[in-house]
Amino acid sequence: MHSQTRFKAFITILLFLAIYFQSVAQSIDLKNATWIISPGITSPMKETAPAVLTEEIAKRTGITLKSAAAWPKGNAPVIAFALASDKTLLSRNVPASDENSAEFKPEGYRIVTETAGANKTVWIIGADARGVLFGTGYLLRHLKMSKAFMGKPLLELAGPTKVASSPAYPIRGHQLGYRSTANTYDAWTVAQFDQYIRELAVFGSNAVEGIPFHEDDKPSPHFKIPAREMRIKMSEICRKYDMDYWVWTPATFELTDKTKRQAELALHEQFYKECPRLDHIFFPGGDPGDNHPSEVLPFLKELQTILVKYHPKAKMWISLQGFDTEQIDYFYKYLETEKPAWLQGVVSGPGSPPMAETRYRLPKQYQHRQYPDITHSVRCEFPVEKFDQAFALTLGRESVNPRPFAFAKIQEKYAPFTDGFVSYSDGSHDDVNKVLWSMRSWDPQADVHGIMEEYSAFFFNHTVASAAASGIEGLEQNWKGPLTENGGVEMTYLNWKGLESSEPSLKDNWRWQMLVFRAYYDQYTRLRLIHEQKMERDANKVLAAANQGNLRQAMDSSLEIVNRPTPNLLAKDLRKWLEKQSDALYTSIGLQTSTEKHKPRNPERGVVMDFVDYPLNNRWWLADEFEKIKKMTDPDQQLARLKTIASWENPGPGSYYDDISSVAKGPRVKTISEDATDVAWWDNGMSRKRLSTQLFQREPELDYENLDPRARYIIRVAGEGDALLRVDGRRLSPIVYNKESETFKEWIVPLSLTQDGKISVTFDGPEESQLNWRKQSKISDVWLLKQP
Structure with missing residues (x-):
């Protein structure tokens, strides 16, 4: 038997060698x-x-x-x-x-x-x-x-x-805006743009979109050459690589102003004249801008007349972003009656009508281009689903964000209604997403892992292609669900740390730097979150045990506990490494992660090092609340407020608490936060509000089970504005109804509704269409409180 085993092993080795040498041959x-x-x-x-x-x-x-x-x-x-x-x-x-x-x-x-x-x-x-x-x-x-x-x-x-x-979709491009709002592009040289556009072509892109005119008055401190010169250089680069050159050109003034209109036409003509290559003009209807299509369409027709003087085959495009129903109907009526040959097609982006509707309403002779936001993670067109608040508050809207599998599904959903895409991008941090969109628009059946392997083989080397591809996919998985429960974050960190050690030649490769940076940042954030949340639980125990005789001592003690830094030595090493690596990324690619060091346009533009230590517990809020409590004159009120704080997330046996938009603390919430209603952006991201208050929904839905059919329950809601509550479809009248932030509304649940041991809670949306979303009603916390 032993000899048979050795013989089989020998045969296996021979087969392996035969296959290997055949491959080499x-x-x-x-x-x-x-x-x-x-x-x-x-x-x-x-x-x-x-x-x-x-x-x-x-x-x-x-x-x-x-x-x-x-x-x-x-x-x-x-x-x-x-x-x-x-x-x-x-x-x-x-x-x-x-x-x-x-x-x-x-x-x-x-x-x-x-x-x-x-x-x-x-x-x-x-x-x-x-x-x-x-x-x-x-x-x-x-x-x-x-x-x-x-x-x-x-x-x-x-x-x-x-x-x-051959490509499935004829339009495959990316916006590369040389403007102050970008977190990297504004720091690039002509040579860097040339190299990047070349690399986009290697992965199947055939178009680049620039940002002219309106950035001339807002130069970035990082500009290597003036914006006017760079947009002409980009046109030359596109000619070199036979890439279509698009430009995004909004009108941020009233088109009825004849003086400004003529000045704008003159700017366009000068630009058209200077460009060696120009293929498409994209005019966003209302993002930015606030002109009716009755003014926009004649303006575009006049632009097209000027455009074809210098670029006879160039095309004019419009988006319906920001248009209301009347304006959209006007546009389609115009197409029906005027049949404008000067218009090439419609672009669908954030704030546009649904893409399927656009394709169905748009006459067949007009093309339809998607303008997907692949650059943002929250407050955007495609927010990360089930994004842990710790990431939303630290990595925020514009961080290194590889999302290959998520964007493959999004591209697959919408692409059939289009002739292709030119993405919205504000920096190199979304580089993986650019390649994914380009390759899947070339071949919608392309394997996502295979694309990541090709990406890794070309930009890193073939020996690490598989491991790096898996590492990229691991970064996407880091963002799924409650962070404290995601042990995969540490495994992804260890994977990238091992790759970093084994491939020292890649330490100055900016793509490599970005991916390793994210792995370290995610691990650091998770270690902080685990520690800081535990410290808050310990502090709440101190507050829960407080009495009138030790109020100040309880507050001081709990504040000391909740402010304790993590004793984890790894976290301290990670923090030092992140500081060093953020500077390395600024050197290699111009990524602006620190306001103090790198002078970005504003903190929302990927400035993740400003928020790397943002509190992941409520220590700022507690400090402010304690100051309010100390000013109270009634000891009973002081103690009652402390007890409310202590039991905020732990209301006791038989009662339930849900942080409405937190994937970690909202187990009974069925609805998912979307877009700008997900994470607020107050005080440039440095809000001292309670963490749960910074997350909210308009019309959440919650299910409760295993209730005591003999007990009386009260529903309590925190938020801002109105909350029109229903239980099992029945509208209830409140007994407490405060509309200010972090105050409470309460309803008594009729016993008849809890007899089966379960209830469903929903909310009607108040009519607030006239209000900016930031001023509309919000629901952040919901309790179901079992009464004694």
Whole structure:
């Protein structure tokens, strides 16, 4: 039996070696390759595609591939650029294919290897100039490259390769606004924009959107050149990579003002004249701006007349963002009656009508482009679902935010109603999301983990591709559900810490830096949260035991407890590391994470180091409440208030408490917070309000079970404004009804409703459409209190 086991092990090893050497034998070693390009590929792609290939290979291997004017003699490998329409390249046949193949469709390509005959050849065959570039991108994403693999440079393509592909959606782009509100772009040089746009093309993007005009009066202290110069440079870069150049151009003035209107038209004309390439003008209807479409549409028509003087094929687009029902109906009536040929299509972004509705109402001759917000995490179009408050208050709206699986689902849901997308982005922190959207819009069936592996292989190296891909996915999982319960946060941290140690050559790679930074930040926040929440529970025990004879002592003692820093040595090391790494990210990519050090536009723009130590318990609120209590003259009132504070989240046996929008403290809440009603932004993010008050919903729903059918219950609600409560569908009248923040409303629950041991609690939404969302009614805390 023992000999049989050894024999089986021997056979297994032989099979493994056979597969390995077969794979090696089929791979093509390109270290000594030359490249040849078809004369049918015209400038600038004739220069661009080989430059992208050779320069990116040189960075990763130290090998500089040379061009050749003829097929080399012998067995030397060749990378050949050709068009699908080419029959031959320098007298050698281009591999034939069915005319229905992907490389004959716009932007399509085919990659095929030939290992028999005179030369080992890797063919990049494009349907057009863009197809050649995207084929080059595919090759770069699948090459194994290293400067020192087993002591030698590595440049190898696994073979045989035969793949053909063309994009599912014709519009695939990203907004790169060189403006003061960006958290990185405003610090970039022309060379950095060139490199980034190149990398977007490698992953299938074909468009870039800029931000002209309205930023000229608000220059960033980080600008390397004036905004006016940069937008022209971006146009030149787009021409170089054959990328569509879009510009986002709102009108933030009244279009009825003839003087301002003429000045705006003059600005546009000057810009159009200066741009070497300009393909699309996108005018957001009402975000920003407040003009009726009866003014907007004639203005755009006039703009189009000017635009085509300088760019005959350029197109005009509009979004219906911020339009009310009457304005939307006016727009569609205009299309029906005027049938404007000058309009190319409609853009759907935050605040637009539903995308399905837009596509169904929009006549077929007009295109429909999505404008997805891939850059924000809260107070946005696609907020993180079940986001722990600790992250919402520290990482906030604009942090490093890889969300590959979430955005794959969102893209899959909305893309079928569109012709593609150009994303809303305000910095490099959403880089993973850009690649995900580009690749899934090229191929909606592309495997998400596979995309992450290609991302990691190209930007890091092929040896860590799988581990880094899993690490990126781990960062997304960190944001799901209650943070204190998510032990995966520590595993993700340990994964990235191990990768960081094993790959020191990547320490200055800004993408690597961002991902490692998030892993450390998440771990630090979790350690703080666990400690600070425990300290608050301990402090509340002191308050619960207080009496009139030791009120001040109880308050002082509880405040000392709740302010104790974490004794965890790892947390202290993490805090020092985050400080150092945040500065490294500012150096490498211009990421502005600290107001004091990096001078961002405002704290909401990804300034996570301002909030890295924001209280994750109620110590600020407690300090303020204690000051109020000390000013009270009635000891009974003082003690009653202390007891209310002590029992806020622990109302006693048989009673229940829910923090309405907290995934950790709202177990009976069925509804999920959405968009701007999720996390408030008070005092530049430094609010001293109770943490539960900073989370709220308008119309929450809660279910209670296992109630005592003999007991009387009272429902208590904290929030602001109105709360129109129903129990089991029955509207109840309150016995207490205070509308101020952190005051209470109360209702007695009829015994008839609790006889079955369960109730459902809902709230009607008060009519407040005339109010800004920040002033509308809010519900933050709900108690079901069992009476003695």
